[in-house]
Amino acid sequence: MLTHEFMRNALLAGTFIGAACGFVGYFLVLRAQVFAGDALSHVAFTGALAAAALGVDVRIGLFAATIAVGIGMGGLGDRAHPDDVTIGTVFAWILGLGVLFLALFTTSGSATNGTAAVRVLFGSLFGLSRGDVALAVAVSAVALAALLGMSRPLLFASLDPRVAAARAVPVGLLGLGFLGIVGLVAAEATQAVGALLLLGLVAPPAAAAHELGRTPFAGLALSVALAVGSVWLGLVLAYEISQLPPSTAIVGVAAALYAVAAAYVRLSGQFGEMSGSSRKP
């Protein structure tokens, strides 16, 4: 399996993207902002189309759009923590802009990148070039380094924003910076693996880690491990079963892991209640 270059590329890029998504996802779940990740992955679609319509490199459009919208959504929220309704409103408008760029792009006649839009929606880990892998590794490494640097204050600000603000933690700035990094990861992940896979790598591993993890840093590590594990297992499955697209396989593995974790926690909670040590529901 490892003799194929496309498989080595997929594993290398997938590992780094998975790690970044797992890390970002843990905080997104903690802050109840998974919708922001979802919205930013669709914003990538608008960005790519805008770049295509204007004749700029698609990557520039992707990164510029997601980072700008991520920070913009933060600016609209209370203490840079936009709620679902704010995210949804911005997101609907950005998709509307995407439709405009799609129309401009298709009427301008240069349909050479016609499949690019579809690839942004779904992507494929098996179709990455060496340059794509290098970019994925570099962007993920930058995002991970930035997140590691801010993880302690961000954790504080996410768990108790008021106390954190009283202790002079820059809660708003952290929220903005965090959403900017989410935008960065979203742009990279959608470009390499599609908008679909981003949500699948952000939500289920982090949700499972929140079910299982006892302490925040153990949960973070678990989230990253589960995301990377899902990528590896999914890639192997997709390699063995030729009809299965890698994105579906990875999302399927991640969702299954979450279902098992949730069921395990529920069941052990019920047994705990039976033996007298009842937990508050």
Next chain:
Amino acid sequence: MLIDAAFQGLSWNLAHDVRELFAFHFMVNALLAGTAVAVMGGAVGWFMVLRRQAFAGHTLAMIAFPGAAGATLAGLPIAFGYFGACAAGALALAGVSGRHSRESAATGTVQAFALGLGFLFVGLYHGLLNGLQALLFGTFLGIDDGQVRTIVAVVAVALAALAVGARPLLFASVDADVARAAGVPVRLLSFSFLLLLGLAVAATSQITGALLVFALLVTPAATAHRLTSRPLVGLGLSVAIALVVTWLGLALAFFSVYPVGFYVTSLAFAPYVVARSLRR
């Protein structure tokens, strides 16, 4: 130059322009369907925003896609796939609802898994990807008489169901704990509302596109919630904004080369921004 190209069909005679708007049958159909979708979006969306379930609404709109793809693959009628998938999605979302942070994660998982399945179905079937763009962005100007009747019927049923459940739903949405103590079936209402949301979105998005339905669900309602907290006034305001935005958007799209979705979302977003800056 860009403006000229955009509005070449528009004259300065407003009455003439309006007459021209109604001269074409497809435009009348689009206006009828748009009106029905806007009324439903404004009303159902007001409750969706009140319940902070925008993510769930988006997820249900996206779940229609794997449903349609799966039904095509299995050789079933597509409508069956839409409704089946949305009902299953509502059931799954109602099952995972609980603490807020976990709800967000579980909703994301449901959506990712459903989209993954949809992608698999598309891969197995070959050649539905054109339908995907139609599903996302809609074919608003190509609606036939039968589809108008379907939309109007679905909207009438959805609004009737909403009218029946409005009072207890309002109670349960504003204060779930007190409502539960007063004997209101909160869990049942929560599931029923998700089901209603899913079915309404599925029935309309296959004709107008998931994007437009979602925009009409969330943006006018968010504006109305910013401006007033009185339920009836807010509901009326939400429906009114949705209607005006849809009519204006359709009319602008008729006279220009740019798509309906862009006009409707932009026209809806503008009052939201104004409302936000008025009431912070």
